[in-house]
Amino acid sequence: MSRRPSELASPTVMRRMSALDSPTSISRRASGTSSRRPSIDPSRLIPIDKATQIGGTTDFNVVFIGAGNIMFGSDEGPWNHSFRFEHKLGPRLKVVALIDPAVERATAVLQKKCETFVRSAYENTRVYKTLEDFVRNMSPRETPRAIIVGSPPMFRGTLQSGRDIETQIMKCFPGVAMFIEKPSATGPASELPEAFAVAKAISESGSICSVGYMLRYLRAVQMMKQIIIENNLTVMATIARYACAYEAIAKPDWWDKSKSAGPIIEQGTHFCDLSRYFGGEVDMSTVNAHSLEWDENAGHLSKMTVDETKIPPENRIPRVTAATWKYDSGAVGSFTHLVALQGHDYSCELEVYADGYQLKLVNPYVQPILYIRRPGSDIEEAHRFPDDDPFFSEISVLIDNIEDIEEDPETATILSTFEDACKTYELTWAIRLSAERNRQAKLDADKAGAAAAKTATA
Numbered sequence: 001m002s003r004r005p006s007e008l009a010s011p012t013v014m015r016r017m018s019a020l021d022s023p024t025s026i027s028r029r030a031s032g033t034s035s036r037r038p039s040i041d042p043s044r045l046i047p048i049d050k051a052t053q054i055g056g057t058t059d060f061n062v063v064f065i066g067a068g069n070i071m072f073g074s075d076e077g078p079w080n081h082s083f084r085f086e087h088k089l090g091p092r093l094k095v096v097a098l099i100d101p102a103v104e105r106a107t108a109v110l111q112k113k114c115e116t117f118v119r120s121a122y123e124n125t126r127v128y129k130t131l132e133d134f135v136r137n138m139s140p141r142e143t144p145r146a147i148i149v150g151s152p153p154m155f156r157g158t159l160q161s162g163r164d165i166e167t168q169i170m171k172c173f174p175g176v177a178m179f180i181e182k183p184s185a186t187g188p189a190s191e192l193p194e195a196f197a198v199a200k201a202i203s204e205s206g207s208i209c210s211v212g213y214m215l216r217y218l219r220a221v222q223m224m225k226q227i228i229i230e231n232n233l234t235v236m237a238t239i240a241r242y243a244c245a246y247e248a249i250a251k252p253d254w255w256d257k258s259k260s261a262g263p264i265i266e267q268g269t270h271f272c273d274l275s276r277y278f279g280g281e282v283d284m285s286t287v288n289a290h291s292l293e294w295d296e297n298a299g300h301l302s303k304m305t306v307d308e309t310k311i312p313p314e315n316r317i318p319r320v321t322a323a324t325w326k327y328d329s330g331a332v333g334s335f336t337h338l339v340a341l342q343g344h345d346y347s348c349e350l351e352v353y354a355d356g357y358q359l360k361l362v363n364p365y366v367q368p369i370l371y372i373r374r375p376g377s378d379i380e381e382a383h384r385f386p387d388d389d390p391f392f393s394e395i396s397v398l399i400d401n402i403e404d405i406e407e408d409p410e411t412a413t414i415l416s417t418f419e420d421a422c423k424t425y426e427l428t429w430a431i432r433l434s435a436e437r438n439r440q441a442k443l444d445a446d447k448a449g450a451a452a453a454k455t456a457t458a
Contacts, residue, residue: 039229040397040412042222047387053090054399060092061142063134065099065165066150067106070181072113078365081148081179084395086118093121096142097134100151103127131165135172145402146177153266154259157185157425158194166198166418170205177208177402179395180418183269184211184425186261189433192426199419210398210414211421213273217393219385220370221274224352224359227372228278233354235331238279240271243338243347250305258315264435265428268321268337271350272431273416273424274361275335278352279327282427289323289435303342323431335431 062085064071073080085093100106106127113122128134147169149156156165163185169178184195202209215221228235244267253259260266276282292299294308299319308316322336341347345366352359356375363369370383400411 038413039225040217040222040393040415042219042226044412045217045219045222045388045393048084048087048389048392049387051087051392051396054088054092054403056092056403058092059094060089060146060399061094061096061144063097063099063144063147064095064150065131065147066152067098067100067102067109068150070150071148072109078389078391081150081391081395082113084389084392085148086121087392088396088399089121091120093118095121095125096144097128097138098125099128099131099134101129103129131168131172144173144176146179146398147173149178149180151181153181153183153186153261156180157183157198157422158187158191159197160194163187164198166202166209170201170207174205175207177210177398178202179210179212179398180421181212182273182416182421182424183261183265183428184418184421186265189429192422192429195422195425196419199417199422202418208398208401208414209418210394210401211416211418212394213270213416213421213424214390214394215270215274215364216277216415217390217397218361218364218368219388220361220364220368220383221277223370223383224278224361227357227359228352228354231354231357233357234329235278235280235327235352235354237331237351237353238275238333239351239353240275240333240335241338241347241349242268242271242336243341245341245343245346246301246339247303247305247342248344252306252310255304255306255308255317256311256315257317258312260317262317262432263339264321264323264337264432265425268335268431269424269428271335271337271348272427273421274350275333276420276424276427277415278350279329279331279333281328281423282333282430283326283328284426284430286326287323287427287430287434288325288438289321289431290438291318291322291435292320293318293439301339318435321431321435323434325427325430 064082069077070079071081073083082095098106098110110122110125110127113119126137128137149165151165155163158164159167166178166180169176185191227233244263249255254266264272294316295313301319317339319339320336322334324332324334327333348364350361350364358371358373360371360380361368362371368385368388370385372381372383373379374381394415397412397414401414404411
């Protein structure tokens with residue numbers, strides 16, 4: 001997906017790069033008339049160790065917002081955006097600012113980077129507590145080409161001061177590309193309209209914006225898309241299941257709905273998003289869900305690593321949530337999220353059905369396997385995708401979109417826009433609220449039944 005170094009360094013290409021924020025390019029992006037592919041040829045999604053650094057001689061300035069695990073990695077998972085930027089941009093990468101209120105943590109991660117072979121990307125990086133601090137102190141040569149937002153979701157996706165990072169970025173750096181982690185936000189459901197207002201502002205600005213639903217960039221997922229498109233199939237149903245290994249989840253906030261928004265919104269969001277990616281728009285009025293709660297007999301967990309008694313009962317998370325819905329197309333969707341497994345490995349699957357076809361994605365987070373059953377055969381084909389890195393692919397596509405102003409049709413479009421991410425966020429909230437309504441209805445019915453029985457025996 002990257003261009004040849006000699007081509008990127010040419011005067012013609014440099015002129016095209018300077019046209020990033022021209023009225024024509026902004027209008028084209030905002031109007032949705034992009035000529036780029038709406039999906040990606042799976043053969044173009046190559047492992048990170050086989051990818052060549054994008055060519056060019058000019059610095060590519062980046063601002064990182066957030067100095068935590070998602071940006072710099074941890075032992076808990078494969079997250080590490082800085083690592084992918086380093087491999088995509090090579091010596092062109094210049095991280096001009098790292099923004100995080102935890103200055104000591106930010107300084108520590110920079111020190112570690114400067115002790116490695118990527119020192120040139122970080123040796124002049126300055127740490128700031130806020131975006132405003134950076135704007136006040138930056139020089140023109142530090143103007144970013146992209147801003148990467150990896151701060152917690154409770155600080156983004158709204159129009160409220162302190163929780164409006166997208167709006168701040170567009171105000172301070174109009175036209176500059178953004179990469180924003182998922183989910184869109186984790187505030188109360190009443191703030192959903194604000195998230196969509198942010199999405200509308202981003203769309204109207206014409207700014208390139210990608211949201212971190214990285215599973216869309218899996219080779220297996222794009223192979224599924226390719227089969228559906230090439231065979232002109234209409235999806236009939238999506239069936240998703242996500243079973244997490246709760247023993248390995250030691251963050252108290254994750255177990256507290258008032259802080260994490262609950263496992264459907266914070267964790268299951270990826271599979272709700274994949275379901276929408278294949279099934280299309282959801283009729284929100286049809287969403288119906290039920291939950292197994294912590295205080296029910298089947299909801300007891302024996303190997304929790306947090307003390308749940310410190311969490312108010314009303315904020316404790318459900319152990320199982322099962323939801324169904326209708327898509328606008330008439331297709332049916334379902335999703336079951338379970339806090340049930342011990343150990344470390346999760347168990348996750350997504351099935352997509354169309355006339356004559358079953359596409360089953362297994363273990364997408366670690367070693368994806370795609371099982372395909374085709375018309376005229378009862379045999380399942382198994383396709384394995386070792387060393388696939390959707391985190392790298394989503395960053396690679398983002399940078400290709402920033403660099404390729406003339407919109408080469410072989411460059412894939414961003415697969416998850418902010419507006420699309422808001423629709424996934426809306427679905428996850430619809431599932432949580434439906435489950436809570438049904439739980440309350442059962443409690444009310446049980447209470448009424450007990451009262452009636454007491455009256456009858458009086």
